[in-house]
Each structure stands twice: as structure tokens, then as C-alpha cells.
Amino acid sequence: MEMTDSMAVSVTALDAQRQRLNVISSNLANAQSTHTPGGGPYKRRDVVFQSTPVASPFQKAFRQVSTGPGAHALDGVKVLRVQEDRRPGQVIYDPRHPDADKKGFVKMPNINVMEEMVNMMGASRSYEANVQAINATRTMWNKALEIGR
Numbered sequence: 313m314e315m316t317d318s319m320a321v322s323v324t325a326l327d328a329q330r331q332r333l334n335v336i337s338s339n340l341a342n343a344q345s346t347h348t349p350g351g352g353p354y355k356r357r358d359v360v361f362q363s364t365p366v367a368s369p370f371q372k373a374f375r376q377v378s379t380g381p382g383a384h385a386l387d388g389v390k391v392l393r394v395q396e397d398r399r400p401g402q403v404i405y406d407p408r409h410p411d412a413d414k415k416g417f418v419k420m421p422n423i424n425v426m427e428e429m430v431n432m433m434g435a436s437r438s439y440e441a442n443v444q445a446i447n448a449t450r451t452m453w454n455k456a457l458e459i460g461r
Contacts, residue, residue: 319449320366322442324388329439331391332359336432343423346411353411354421356397363387397422 335357342354366388399422407416 317366319446321388322445322449324364324366324390325442326439326446328359328361328389328391329435329442331394332435333432333439335359335394336428336435339423339428340425340432343421343425343428345421346409346418353401353419354423356399356421356423357394358397359394360392361389362392364390 339356345354348354364387401422402420403417404420405416406412406418409418412418
């Protein structure tokens with residue numbers, strides 16, 4: 313594995329976690345939004361990831377030939393899509409709420425603030441781990457340059 317490959321894996325993960333943090337932030341900001349332009353309460357969104365190659369097809373083929381069959385190609389990660397969570401939200405009784413129906417019930421977003429905070433901490437920790445991996449790779453590059461002098 314080349315050092316640039318490890319850097320590329322971490323960079324793809326940084327971008328994916330940044331997008332995940334943005335989606336989580338949007339969920340938290342809309343945790344009480346009972347009316348959207350499309351009508352109805354805000355729907356929680358979630359990020360779906362997919363592995364993505366960081367090497368060119370030639371590099372992958374060369375690596376498999378040089379290391380033998382069954383060699384694992386190095387993959388990064390990307391956001392495949394952002395999808396709405398289909399879980400239903402709570403229905404509360406608040407006849408004074410502007411979005412209450414005729415019986416006084418309000419459909420709330422399907423967002424659990426505690427769950428979103430846990431997701432935010434996980435995404436943040438993943439982001440930090442990838443920053444540390446990039447810094448470790450940079451340190452290895454510097455040491456290799458020092459040895460080469």
C-alpha cells in the first residue's frame with residue numbers, strides 16, 4: 313500500500329463524515345418543525361455510504377497480479393444518497409398549536425434528539441480519527457524524506 317492510498321482513504325472518509333454531520337445538523341435544527349413547504353412535519357434524513365475505489369483500475373489490477381489472488385483492493389467511502397427515515401413521528405395533543413388538526417393533534421417530526429446527538433458524536437469521532445490518520449501519514453512521509461537525505 314502506498315502512502316498516497318492511505319491518504320486518499322482518509323480524505324474520502326473526511327468528506328463522507330462532513331456530509332453526515334451536515335445531515336445530522338439539519339435533523340437537529342428541524343426537530344420541532346411541524347410544517348414544511350411540502351406539507352406535514354419534517355422527515356428525518358439519514359446518509360447511506362458506499363465503498364469506492366481510491367486506486368485506478370490499472371493500479372487495482374497490478375496490485376492483484378503482484379500480490380496474488382484474493383488480494384483486497386483498497387477502498388474509500390462516499391455518500392451514495394441521503395434518504396428519508398420512514399419511521400412515523402409522534403402525534404401530540406396541543407389544540408393551540410398552529411399546525412393542529414381539527415381534533416387538536418399535531419404530527420411531530422420523527423427525530424429523536426438523543427439519537428441524533430449520539431450520531432453526531434460518532435460522526436465527529438470518525439472525522440477526528442481520519443484527521444489523525446492523515447497526520448500520521450504526513451509524519452511518515454516526513455520521516456521517509458529525512459531517511460532519504
